[in-house]
Amino acid sequence: MSLKSKLLKFILGEEHANEKSVLNKWKDEAQANLDELKNIAQNQAMIDILKDYKDVDNERAWAKIEQAVSPTKMFDFARLSKIAAVLVLLLGAIWSFSLFYQNRTDFETLVAYHGSQQSKIDYRDGSVIDLDKTSELKELAFREFNLSGRAYFSVAKDPENKFVVHTVHGDVEVLGTEFNISSNNVETVVYVKSGKVRVVHEGKAHILNTDEHILLQNGKAVKSDDPMVTPDIWKYYTLKFENHSLHHVLETIAIYYNLKIDWNSNLHKDDACKINTIFHNTSIDAVLKEMEVLAQIKYELKDNKLIIHDYKC
């Protein structure tokens, strides 16, 4: 019997009486022996835990916790009357302001939003705009903007006033919908999550419906309804993958970090390679480093382009 097996029996209390004294003697002979015994005991404890280790449904649990920690709505008449008073004042202020506003003719740039860090803008018509860091959104008029960078718009319905976003490659017009725009000097991608938008590029109009996207470059507009990874994931801080294919994971990472992904043309995109991991506010370098370990990817990152040369699973 090997020394390891004998030590294991000793740790588990399964040794015979005659073996016990021999092992005790061995243990006391040198510090190295004692350390070895401790290591084996520690590993045995780990194996004991691992034997019974169980999986749980994180998402279901989180949903329960989130529901429990959401503020409870209760009737508090004192508080309610205070809110009502504030609302009356607010409505009065809005009415006065709108009277003043309607009489104005010199309508100029109102606000410029700079996304030094990712931010959420509650626009005054009820629309919500997520602006990525290093992006800039300038309000030119009511519901009319200039965008450079990346933003996700959840537009409030207002048939009287179009919602218009100008980019370097064209204009996007909507009435009420949700859409994402990624725009830089080279190209602009507009993706419609729900509803309908009209994109005007070099004098020509393109209508995009739900789940359609268009790529605008100088002299080129390519519309597509091919399934793509939802491009608004960047506005969430966490990237989570549970048994997703490596192909999906890398495409998602590219979108999250606003990179263009290029696959080596000889590479077979193998969907059998599954990944489970979470990244929270993690740098692209750290993410790729971990992917290098998980799937042995060989990659290059330059000029906002992620080039995948190879991977193994």
Added chain:
Amino acid sequence: MDKSDFRLLFDQHYRPLCNYAYRIVGDMDEAEDVVQEVFVKFWSQRTVIQINNSPAKYIYSMVRNQALSFIRRTSVDSKIKENMLNLQAGVALDEMDDEEIEKYILMDKIYNSIRQLPPKCGEIFIMSKVNGLTYTQIAESLNISVKTVENQMSKALKLLRNMLANKMPILFLFIMWF
């Protein structure tokens, strides 16, 4: 702590905490209830509680205390009672051993990495390292050759070393010794 920090804490520790609580209460559904209750309590008290150490350490202590209090008020079998007594004798209830926390986080990482092994490779690894079967027993059980078992084990160990080596030197002991 804002909601995204709270979610991060949950994502990193929920499963290891459930397994930790499971070792005390002996039932996974009860363990999950205990851990969820603790997370809700932690969030509702976040502005008033004083966390001297890491939030993880604090939440592990909360889970242990909650799990112990759960088994105190329910009828339990002698084995669990024994676990409880051992735990109480080991450390004071308001303290939590860093090593104990690290052990569960490490276990979670190992578990997660094993899940990422190719299916056959993972199955053979578990049969060998966790269930303690010999290569011959595994080969007979799966109706494959001993050589294939050896190859699959070598592949599993290589993949696990790559996935975990930088983070966990202790894994070397785990892999090398057994």
